[in-house]
Amino acid sequence: MTTTIRTAPTGTGVGMAPVVPTTSALTPLGIDEVRITDGFWADRQRVNGSATLPHIEHWLEREGWLGNFDRAAAGTLPAGRRGREFSDSEVYKYLEAVAWEIGRLGGDDALEARFRAVVARVAAAQEADGYLNTRFGRPGQGERWSDLEWGHELYCLGHLFQAAVARERTDPGGDDGLLGIATRAADLVCDVFGADGIQSVCGHAEVEVGLAELGRVTGRQRYVEQASLFVERRGNGVLADIEWGRSYFQDDVPIRQAQALRGHAVRANYLAAGATDVAVEHGDAGLLDALRGQWDRTIARRTYLTGGQGSHHQDEAFGEDFELPSDRAYSETCAGIASIMFSWRLLIEDRDVRYADHIERVLYNVLATSPSADGTAFFYANTLHQRTPGESSPDDEVSPRASSSERAPWFDVACCPPNVARTMASLSSLLATSDDGGVQIHQFATSTIDTVVAGGRLRLELETAYPRAGVVTLRIVEAPDTSVTLSLRVPSWAEDARIVVRPAEGGTEERAVAPGYADVERGFAAGDVLELAFSVRPRVTRPDPRIDAIRGSVAVERGPEVYCVESLDLPGGDDALGRIELVAGTAPVEQEDGRLAVELRSRPVSDGPWPYREGDAQPSGGDTFTATIAPYHSWAERGPSTMRVWIPTA
């Protein structure tokens, strides 16, 4: 797929990316500067544009969530309002996704027309003072800001702001009006919730990231300060107590004092992302340290092997430390995306490879898992253990169940599909950054990079079969005259990593590199080649013994991908999955298609009247056989099955 850049000449510094801090250690390269051209993510970006975006617009229309804006403009609300209290936000996330997609494609007349049509409907619903929400404020509706715990008004506006930021960054100074809608609403928020205003916050964090970025893109510091007020107010019990406690919306402990992310996993990560934005803009080292500490503990004790977060179905929340059941792992798709948002902000501030490692883990095992191969059905929750085959969701039915064991086309709470779409469309913004001295490659995809570094143009072609192979080839197409540092991430699990420099003029330099960033500093010239190579052999991974739910089990990983066993690949049907053990001392064997062969044993089980008994452990003997396991992100593509990531060992 060839694309041309429509706006924002290379290196203008418009920053065609979701996150562009005023200052940070690393500057994100925009989606105009990094283009994914082939491979794992190119395929998914193509499906996202061609199938997922039309699918989402269809459902927004069909469910009446777009129509709510028309009814607002016509003055016929609340009669006939459709959807949950946060349905406006799905329209905004769709707009954000479309804005990035137009930017990614370098323009698309049909998509542009659809974008403008939706913006016009949103615009017509905005009230004279900037207020915009289809659920509150009219006769027969709740009053504005009357239900901060559950009303999601500020949450919805946060997504509006992110959409406007995406549009302004991909079509600077454009005439569609979305930025004006956003700033009018943001001004109202500042008036109402400012230092002398309502001393509370929204039950669902999100407006913080939206305000911070809107402040960055418009240069209006007022928005950043409003984000800061929201960040600092929360945690002081400003919201009402609820059944699950104020930790649900992070109103239990002030953010500077919290030890780990807790409560609703999406809210917690959105808040942490917004707090990072505020801390970076303020140069607030104390707040940044608190956030780093929360990230560390959350990753060390509250994160699934897939990078997924959130153990509880009931409140979509983190569990306690090491409470990470595979059964009913919630691992909401949106929580994964939110965790990327938080991690990315720390990465560009700290240049610490651990953030990039985690982002990659989430990309391959949460973001890539949610959508079906055809891009029109989605996992909302991402369990690590499916005990009974799911029921297929009909193509034309809304799924009420976040715990659906099959991907579903749409949900009553449909946060995940448009969140996937906006992340996929803007994905190349997570691949690379620059600083004064060079460029850093954080994620591997066949792609082109075209930016300005050290006063000169730097054009790179990156080629890789990753994650199938652990070789990344970086060809310099054009480079500044001065010395430049190219840094390539070496993942934490990478073994035998070596970097080879093959200058165009001949000669080869090779050296071993450790996990972290492998830096190559030199005067590069067109035709120079860097090659990073490391092993992606399968790894058998064990859990910390404090994660009780998976004691005595192992998982198989290969490169960034977590693998899983599906009952479709086992003799004995769905129940067989409950009896398997990985045969000790055997290693997974690679197959040509990226799947792996493992040696399993089907242990005998006795169906007694009571599943607990005195005495020695039941014998572990049983027939051994070879089975195929596949990347977790591909599970449930072949129809209902049972599945597990963690495999018991003898």
Next chain:
Amino acid sequence: MTTTIRTAPTGTGVGMAPVVPTTSALTPLGIDEVRITDGFWADRQRVNGSATLPHIEHWLEREGWLGNFDRAAAGTLPAGRRGREFSDSEVYKYLEAVAWEIGRLGGDDALEARFRAVVARVAAAQEADGYLNTRFGRPGQGERWSDLEWGHELYCLGHLFQAAVARERTDPGGDDGLLGIATRAADLVCDVFGADGIQSVCGHAEVEVGLAELGRVTGRQRYVEQASLFVERRGNGVLADIEWGRSYFQDDVPIRQAQALRGHAVRANYLAAGATDVAVEHGDAGLLDALRGQWDRTIARRTYLTGGQGSHHQDEAFGEDFELPSDRAYSETCAGIASIMFSWRLLIEDRDVRYADHIERVLYNVLATSPSADGTAFFYANTLHQRTPGESSPDDEVSPRASSSERAPWFDVACCPPNVARTMASLSSLLATSDDGGVQIHQFATSTIDTVVAGGRLRLELETAYPRAGVVTLRIVEAPDTSVTLSLRVPSWAEDARIVVRPAEGGTEERAVAPGYADVERGFAAGDVLELAFSVRPRVTRPDPRIDAIRGSVAVERGPEVYCVESLDLPGGDDALGRIELVAGTAPVEQEDGRLAVELRSRPVSDGPWPYREGDAQPSGGDTFTATIAPYHSWAERGPSTMRVWIPTA
């Protein structure tokens, strides 16, 4: 404590028990026939009467749930209505508990006055056609029966019927009016929901058991038939679909086709209990077989070691087969009680010891666990693993949290306290039954039995230090002239069980007996003694390997009691609980106070940045030490702590 029997002369057949089928293999002995006089359960019955009942009435008044009836009578509803949609039912469960307590005490003037005062307030709220509910049917409220999924109207009436049954059985023909209130409401239910009426059911089963027993006590078959209609209608999708699926209220599969209990664990067991009543009254072998099968599978695959049921917090529901996480085990107190109700009905129909074994397990490990020693705070959920110390609930605060890790005085949803109270007050009805040939002892407590068997009076004195000791002594005080069979339950886990007959006239017969019922048939005379003895040595119990959440762990049981480790008994504080292992090959050692000493190891853990790693299992070495463990039902009595039932092994 000495008591005198106020009503119902011994052996009149009034059946002073919650469940009195028209015919069944075994006839329950009433609370007038079996009196618990000392020991474990006598203590708890005493606390229930002296502390729990006043505590409940205080909270019903304070929360305004009793006041709702006054407002209904005054015509001032819906203004000022307090509590959830099912709050009426807590008043009815309280009335049931008080009725049993008055019966247990053989009369109590003060309690009688309180009982009548509450009945009068309820009576005043009943409408002319028999309808009775404070939440529906008035201007400004939902219409009657307009929200069968969530409205709980029939559920509330079911508890009213059970209260009326309790009263009529303990005060036959009494003049308080409760039975009339119940039958007027029941007649209305039959009119509205009969064969030609509304073809639906209540979202929460309960009216079925209420109607069946009301039919039994009044002889009105119409009520039993209405119960049957409700039982058969459910499962055909008569209720609306909801987020968690129709299985939540057992409306997914007709009861004759279901394989196991599923969905909301209280609803599932209440329904199964009511269905058993209907099947027994109809002599419906097919329905009984279906229920036995569901009981079998539920016990074999969906029940915690404690006998508790329900794995999910979100929907208070059963998980899939073998989905029994210790973390956040829900095991609602009411689900345990409901499981006793179902099991008891099968026991008196089938005389199968497995039902009695399960009832005992739930009595000692769920019913006895919920209330605090002083009877004024309660566990709603009964987790098997507490990772962080709970926060103490203030004595005067309503707890919104079912997952509270501390017992709480009251809840927004306060089903459990009055359910505990009615079960405790009527507990002696679960101890013994009779049939044409004799008496069966199902549970062991120091008690007196006084009934009529084989045409003659049979009076027994049972003495035991159970569960501390495995010796039960049964002294015959008076016996019929004919031969009688006395059957004593030998629990499934009992070892070396022997029964000794010591006739008054001298001589001793002794024989080994196997788990099941040990029958002794002979012509008994006053002074004869039977002694059942078996070992209650501590047992180390392992789980079925399909229960993933507790793989590699063991639990300690002793007699009917499950034990647990509390951090208060460990060196190293609350975190120590995450590091302990039971030292292989060591056996728990009995201490004088019923607690046990176990050999534990504190394994080293390394706090890395990521809790999953390639390579061999972490070493299991570490300091060993002796720790004390105690019965699970006593946990959290000494203040906040962490706790676990399942202990990892090396």
